[in-house]
Amino acid sequence: MNESPNTLVEYGSVIDAHQMVEPPDTTELELEPGHPGEHDAEYIARRKELFALTRKHRLEKLGPPFVTYTPEETRIWREVSPKLDELHRKYACEIYLRAKDDLAITQIEIPQLRTLSERLESETNMHLVPAEGALPYRTFYEYIAQRGFPVTQFIRHGSHPEFTPEPDMIHDCLGHVPPLMNQDYAELLTLIGKAAAATPHGDQVLALKRFSWFSIEFGLIEERGETKVFGAGILSSTGEIPHALFSPNATRRPFVTETVISTDYDPSQMQKDFFIAPSLPFLRRELESLVRRFNIPVL
Numbered sequence: 001m002n003e004s005p006n007t008l009v010e011y012g013s014v015i016d017a018h019q020m021v022e023p024p025d026t027t028e029l030e031l032e033p034g035h036p037g038e039h040d041a042e043y044i045a046r047r048k049e050l051f052a053l054t055r056k057h058r059l060e061k062l063g064p065p066f067v068t069y070t071p072e073e074t075r076i077w078r079e080v081s082p083k084l085d086e087l088h089r090k091y092a093c094e095i096y097l098r099a100k101d102d103l104a105i106t107q108i109e110i111p112q113l114r115t116l117s118e119r120l121e122s123e124t125n126m127h128l129v130p131a132e133g134a135l136p137y138r139t140f141y142e143y144i145a146q147r148g149f150p151v152t153q154f155i156r157h158g159s160h161p162e163f164t165p166e167p168d169m170i171h172d173c174l175g176h177v178p179p180l181m182n183q184d185y186a187e188l189l190t191l192i193g194k195a196a197a198a199t200p201h202g203d204q205v206l207a208l209k210r211f212s213w214f215s216i217e218f219g220l221i222e223e224r225g226e227t228k229v230f231g232a233g234i235l236s237s238t239g240e241i242p243h244a245l246f247s248p249n250a251t252r253r254p255f256v257t258e259t260v261i262s263t264d265y266d267p268s269q270m271q272k273d274f275f276i277a278p279s280l281p282f283l284r285r286e287l288e289s290l291v292r293r294f295n296i297p298v299l
């Protein structure tokens, strides 16, 4: 990368490299300006309640709490999950589809993360960590290094059931959780976590963040000559699935690690750059050679 060692460019702005290795902590609920729920007092009260509950469970290592969901939250789940499922059957990669069936996530009730976590633990030795919201990247990957995947337990605002400006339960449960049932996927993810948590260099953290953004989060994958959806950010959005595969406003290029780690992105917009990985073992090999090149002692 071209940036000098102390400044990096992320989301189009110059950032202090230090920020990548010593992330700030957010202790109170913050909804970004323009959030669909920002003027809804009832929604904000519910979000604050879940923020406090899940933050306590995370910090005290209590595992995901059981949550009694409201009729409105259940309504949103019932509206979005069948639409996503229809798209998944056509366009999701096999790893995802098999795992989704094995986990038996229903379109009727919002799953309890505690139950999903126990199942993952017995399959791949991964577990779910309750998260009050999007955690800073390094904090997020410190949990993953310990085989814990941070997941939210709140639901997007009901005025826009197909859109969320932040990761919510639909994104996490229908995007990230199913592939954690796959051992190869779990090992790929854990290695990104170990490397990102171990390196003292901000530019390396940023490179690993981009590697996971363009694979785990927004990756496409080749399967028997077809391009399938792999990334959780695509899988959890009825808009992103057709956009990622077919939109003329997006590019789809082979996954070349050097290009991927020097490509910036904007998480608040529909994505314009997609990379197609030839396989999961390919991503694992690429990641291992990157970690070796960076001299991060986690292999």
Ligand SMILES: [Fe+2]
Residues within 6 Å of the ligand: 167, 171, 176, 217, 232, 233
């Ligand atoms: Fe995500």
